[in-house]
Amino acid sequence: MSEAELSIELKLEILKEKHNQIYDILVENEIDCWLIFVRETEMSPDSIMELVVGNAVVLQSAFIFAIENNKLKKIAIVGNFDANAEKEKQIWDEVIGYTLGINELLQQTIERYNPNTIALDYSKDDVSADGLSYGMYLMLEEILHKFKERFVSAEAIIRALRGRKTKKELEFIIKACQITEEINKRTTTNLREGLSEFEIQKMFYESIEDANVGYAWQKHQNPMCDAGPNKEFGHITPQPNIYTKKGHTLHNDFGVKYHGYCSDLQRMWFFGKKEEVPNELNHAIKTIIQAIQLAADSIKPCLHGWEVDKLVRDFIKMRGYEEFKHSLGHQVGLKAHDGGVLMGPLWERYGGSPNLLLEEGQIFTIEPSIKTQNYGMVALEEMIIITKDGCEFLVPPLKDFIYIE
Amino acid sequence: MSEAELSIELKLEILKEKHNQIYDILVENEIDCWLIFVRETEMSPDSIMELVVGNAVVLQSAFIFAIENNKLKKIAIVGNFDANAEKEKQIWDEVIGYTLGINELLQQTIERYNPNTIALDYSKDDVSADGLSYGMYLMLEEILHKFKERFVSAEAIIRALRGRKTKKELEFIIKACQITEEINKRTTTNLREGLSEFEIQKMFYESIEDANVGYAWQKHQNPMCDAGPNKEFGHITPQPNIYTKKGHTLHNDFGVKYHGYCSDLQRMWFFGKKEEVPNELNHAIKTIIQAIQLAADSIKPCLHGWEVDKLVRDFIKMRGYEEFKHSLGHQVGLKAHDGGVLMGPLWERYGGSPNLLLEEGQIFTIEPSIKTQNYGMVALEEMIIITKDGCEFLVPPLKDFIYIE
Numbered sequence: 001m002s003e004a005e006l007s008i009e010l011k012l013e014i015l016k017e018k019h020n021q022i023y024d025i026l027v028e029n030e031i032d033c034w035l036i037f038v039r040e041t042e043m044s045p046d047s048i049m050e051l052v053v054g055n056a057v058v059l060q061s062a063f064i065f066a067i068e069n070n071k072l073k074k075i076a077i078v079g080n081f082d083a084n085a086e087k088e089k090q091i092w093d094e095v096i097g098y099t100l101g102i103n104e105l106l107q108q109t110i111e112r113y114n115p116n117t118i119a120l121d122y123s124k125d126d127v128s129a130d131g132l133s134y135g136m137y138l139m140l141e142e143i144l145h146k147f148k149e150r151f152v153s154a155e156a157i158i159r160a161l162r163g164r165k166t167k168k169e170l171e172f173i174i175k176a177c178q179i180t181e182e183i184n185k186r187t188t189t190n191l192r193e194g195l196s197e198f199e200i201q202k203m204f205y206e207s208i209e210d211a212n213v214g215y216a217w218q219k220h221q222n223p224m225c226d227a228g229p230n231k232e233f234g235h236i237t238p239q240p241n242i243y244t245k246k247g248h249t250l251h252n253d254f255g256v257k258y259h260g261y262c263s264d265l266q267r268m269w270f271f272g273k274k275e276e277v278p279n280e281l282n283h284a285i286k287t288i289i290q291a292i293q294l295a296a297d298s299i300k301p302c303l304h305g306w307e308v309d310k311l312v313r314d315f316i317k318m319r320g321y322e323e324f325k326h327s328l329g330h331q332v333g334l335k336a337h338d339g340g341v342l343m344g345p346l347w348e349r350y351g352g353s354p355n356l357l358l359e360e361g362q363i364f365t366i367e368p369s370i371k372t373q374n375y376g377m378v379a380l381e382e383m384i385i386i387t388k389d390g391c392e393f394l395v396p397p398l399k400d401f402i403y404i405e
Numbered sequence: 406m407s408e409a410e411l412s413i414e415l416k417l418e419i420l421k422e423k424h425n426q427i428y429d430i431l432v433e434n435e436i437d438c439w440l441i442f443v444r445e446t447e448m449s450p451d452s453i454m455e456l457v458v459g460n461a462v463v464l465q466s467a468f469i470f471a472i473e474n475n476k477l478k479k480i481a482i483v484g485n486f487d488a489n490a491e492k493e494k495q496i497w498d499e500v501i502g503y504t505l506g507i508n509e510l511l512q513q514t515i516e517r518y519n520p521n522t523i524a525l526d527y528s529k530d531d532v533s534a535d536g537l538s539y540g541m542y543l544m545l546e547e548i549l550h551k552f553k554e555r556f557v558s559a560e561a562i563i564r565a566l567r568g569r570k571t572k573k574e575l576e577f578i579i580k581a582c583q584i585t586e587e588i589n590k591r592t593t594t595n596l597r598e599g600l601s602e603f604e605i606q607k608m609f610y611e612s613i614e615d616a617n618v619g620y621a622w623q624k625h626q627n628p629m630c631d632a633g634p635n636k637e638f639g640h641i642t643p644q645p646n647i648y649t650k651k652g653h654t655l656h657n658d659f660g661v662k663y664h665g666y667c668s669d670l671q672r673m674w675f676f677g678k679k680e681e682v683p684n685e686l687n688h689a690i691k692t693i694i695q696a697i698q699l700a701a702d703s704i705k706p707c708l709h710g711w712e713v714d715k716l717v718r719d720f721i722k723m724r725g726y727e728e729f730k731h732s733l734g735h736q737v738g739l740k741a742h743d744g745g746v747l748m749g750p751l752w753e754r755y756g757g758s759p760n761l762l763l764e765e766g767q768i769f770t771i772e773p774s775i776k777t778q779n780y781g782m783v784a785l786e787e788m789i790i791i792t793k794d795g796c797e798f799l800v801p802p803l804k805d806f807i808y809i810e
Contacts, residue, residue, distance in 0.1 A: 008642075042740060043533060043742060044452065044533075055625075056622070079754065080730055081730075084637065085642065098754070099752075102754065120539075124543055127445040127538075128448060128449075132539045132540075133532075133538055133539065134525075134538065134539045134541075134542040135528045135529045136539075217447055217461070218447065220460075232489065325486075335447060339448065349506045349507065
């Protein structure tokens with residue numbers, strides 16, 4: 001049985017852990033009602049569903065977390081065919097099934113709690129908190145028109161809920177990282193000069209299948225394999241006519257999915273002996289390793305995301321390189337790019353996400369990159385968890401190229 | 406290699422087929438610009454992307470189909486790391502990559518075409534046309550504030566594009582149906598009394614893995630296996646303590662994914678000989694088979710979805726049964742529930758989708774169900790394609806129980 005997805009028992013365990021976080025998060029944010037409103041989630045998912053509902057639903061469905069007399073009430077309103085499944089999970093105080101339509105039931109339920117704020121899953125800055133479609137929003141405006149002025153964004157709730165990893169979540173992500181490294185090691189023994197990127201990706205595919213895990217992102221770009229000096233990193237797939245060669249590097253960006261949780265690591269190989277690494281390449285890889293260590297030494301709760309990014313970005317520039325054209329690091333969880341606070345620059349494309357604060361329990365990548373003159377891109381990616389007063393690597397960081405002699 | 410997903414070559418072929426449909430569809434609907442606006446589509450997908458872009462993107466991205474001088478112009482504006490992949494596909498007239506932000510580029514591009522209408526992916530009625538998130542809509546309101554009054558729903562475009570199956574799409578869906586039937590047949594030879602639903606589902610899993618195809622919907626509900634009289638159909642997973650038994654039925658609802666395209670069929674088995682089927686069960690299965698044939702004999706282009714549903718629903722009631730609590734049939738394509746026009750009743754929960762018209766080239770399920778007094782639910786599900794003046798079954802419909810003697 002594949003270990004990519006969570007078993008039903010483990011999923012329930014995680015749902016309960018996450019449900020237990022919700023009351024405090026609502027209180028912290030002075031929100032007394034959170035409403036998730038979805039339909040046909042196989043086609044149109046709201047990504048937070050995975051953490052608080054755990055399965056797809058068909059008809060319009062509302063999942064409501066409301067505070068009443070200092071207690072959290074959890075209500076699911078779902079189509080008749082989904083009601084049994086929700087009841088069986090025993091995580092809801094109330095499951096309401098319907099046949100004809102949800103409108104009146106949803107209205108009545110919200111009226112019963114009469115909340116001061118109704119947090120909805122929309123956000124300009126944070127894709128992970130933007131699961132409400134515009135069509136569904138228009139429906140809510142009609143169904144709950146009396147409460148329209150009380151609508152607020154649920155982004156702070158979702159950010160906290162996704163970011164604060166529970167013990168089980170951390171365990172699965174560390175395991176995903178370890179499996180990634182095992183597959184990297186196994187593939188290393190088969191690497192040689194003259195292999196195409198395509199062939200190398202296929203070697204990885206075989207190991208991934210053998211390990212019985214899933215892909216942290218779309219398979220044709222996972223792992224990315226970049227061989228030699230002419231390959232600009234990023235979202236270009238491995239090529240059948242670009243080959244590994246003596247004196248050149250190989251780079252991969254690779255993540256697996258274990259029990260639903262992701263890893264995301266970059267590694268680099270050099271074809272030749274350590275003493276054969278050209279000076280330019282040597283300077284670049286050292287800079288990357290130092291930059292990652294600099295980030296790890298700096299990261300702690302309550303910093304803004306952009307502060308860490310800026311420090312590392314400035315360091316790379318001071319070492320004589322152009323700044324990297326992406327963010328320093330993103331959160332990882334159920335998705336490889338897990339949303340929320342970003343360690344990135346204050347560029348328009350990142351919206352307000354680099355302006356948010358780092359928090360204990362968040363898991364981040366650190367992934368600076370450098371473009372060399374003659375040897376292509378140089379980049380590594382490590383993963384850390386933020387602790388009470390610093391951070392810790394999830395697996396040992398790479399401290400040199402891996403050599404294929 | 407798995408046959409669940411499309412190879413890159415086949416995907417490109419389908420993208421081109423679908424792109425070729427867009428000009429006519431825009432003209433028919435008097436829309437001169439269609440704008441798809443997305444970000445981090447691994448987390449927050451717009452389902453139409455699969456048919457017109459074919460891969461995930463990371464940063465905010467705009468895919469624009471604009472009519473200029475009676476010609477279709479296709480523009481992709483994507484983050485710097487996604488630009489190469491889009492260029493390589495050679496399906497865009499222009500690919501614009503960016504580093505800092507998309508706002509100005511998007512603004513300029515729209516100003517250049519100065520369209521009368523800008524169709525966006527939102528819809529109250531059709532989930533398949535509702536891929537624009539509310540947060541992204543708010544961004545568009547800001548970025549294109551000058552054009553705000555020209556925003557319209559792209560639901561008619563998306564409905565036509567998803568519904569009108571190309572030759573390749575039809576080929577893949579028929580193959581998915583055939584594989585589903587092969588797996589049903591193979592499992593039949595292993596069925597016997599005393600197996601739990603859970604064990605039966607596992608037998609299917611093995612055949613699905615062997616066939617190297619994917620799951621048309623979430624695995625823990627695919628296939629649904631319902632044994633005996635006490636199981637209400639619907640979205641309740643196979644149970645470890647419900648067993649097949651002589652004189653009882655087994656029902657499954659099962660679909661695979663072949664090259665990205667889905668099947669969705671229901672079959673029923675009876676444990677015993679044909680002459681041992683109780684009268685009540687016999688009456689019910691005959692009614693279901695007749696109801697499906699009645700639908701197939703009636704379906705043709707230009708009927709409203711609800712008309713076919715009503716005919717079959719009335720027939721079932723006239724045969725003495727309670728009406729079924731779901732729609733008669735939905736479209737199938739890249740998703741098992743593929744959106745667009747629905748053959749369903751005019752219930753609130755279905756919005757306006759049953760009020761739309763059937764069209765040549767659409768692929769539908771026909772899936773009436775009956776609740777018997779003493780033998781549980783009885784249901785079958787067939788798939789048809791609408792032709793110029795009628796419809797055709799994609800695989801031969803079941804005309805009796807499958808007997809396990």
